[in-house]
Amino acid sequence: MSKQPDDWLDDVPDNQEEDDEEIIWVSKSEIKRDAEELKRLGAELVELSSNSLDRIPLDEDLRAAIELAQKIKKEGRRRQLQLIGKMLRSRDEDPIRQALDKLKNRHNQQVALFHKLEMLRDRLIAEGDDAMADVLQLYPQADRQQLRSMIRNAQKEKATNKPPKATRQIFQYLRELAEA
Structure with a gap:
């Protein structure tokens, strides 16, 4: 068979x-x-x-x-x-990869926040009080008088081609507001 x-x-x-x-x-x-x-x-x-x-x-x-x-x-x-x-x-590499991705993402989020704050600062210097309302809406705890003073100083510096000290101060102030 x-x-x-x-x-x-x-x-x-x-x-x-x-x-x-x-x-x-x-x-x-x-x-x-x-x-x-x-x-x-x-x-x-x-x-x-x-x-x-x-x-x-x-x-x-x-x-x-x-x-x-x-x-x-x-x-x-x-x-x-x-x-x-x-x-x-x-x-098990998954927890390691997740933690690494979280670290990278946190850095990317911080960079995105800085770009947003830079654009807001530039808008404040260019538009003055018109952009102030947006900043106060985003950050109600912001001091209007201090911000106006820094904007005026930044506009003067820009007009006289001086180093952008006030511009940096505005950015630093916005960053403090964002972190608070």
Whole structure:
């Protein structure tokens, strides 16, 4: 009795068929891409300051490896980055990525706020009292007289080509209002 090509499945136990379906094959290229991505993540961590590293959930071994990489130069640093990438493979990288994204996003939000305050300052200097209403609406705690005085000084400085001391003061004042 010769078996047909599909008859070999009859000899395989049912649970083995299920196990074969659950196996997910990963190519070598995909493994290498993942390893490179973890090395890039490690390099980003090495570039952070000590205060920023405090905000990222790192275990002691990984933190020590990162601090060592920050001190090393050239070829030793490259090898240390590879080690950090290897260490990251055995850890859950999601909390680290989320904390890193949060740090980057916070920086981006601060830059956006500064651009908004610069535009508001420039508008105050150009339009004077017309733009004052918008500032008072945004920041009701603002001192109208102090702001008017700084605007007049900034306009005088601009007209006489003097250094923009009052312009910086307006920006600083707006920033204090925004942070309050």
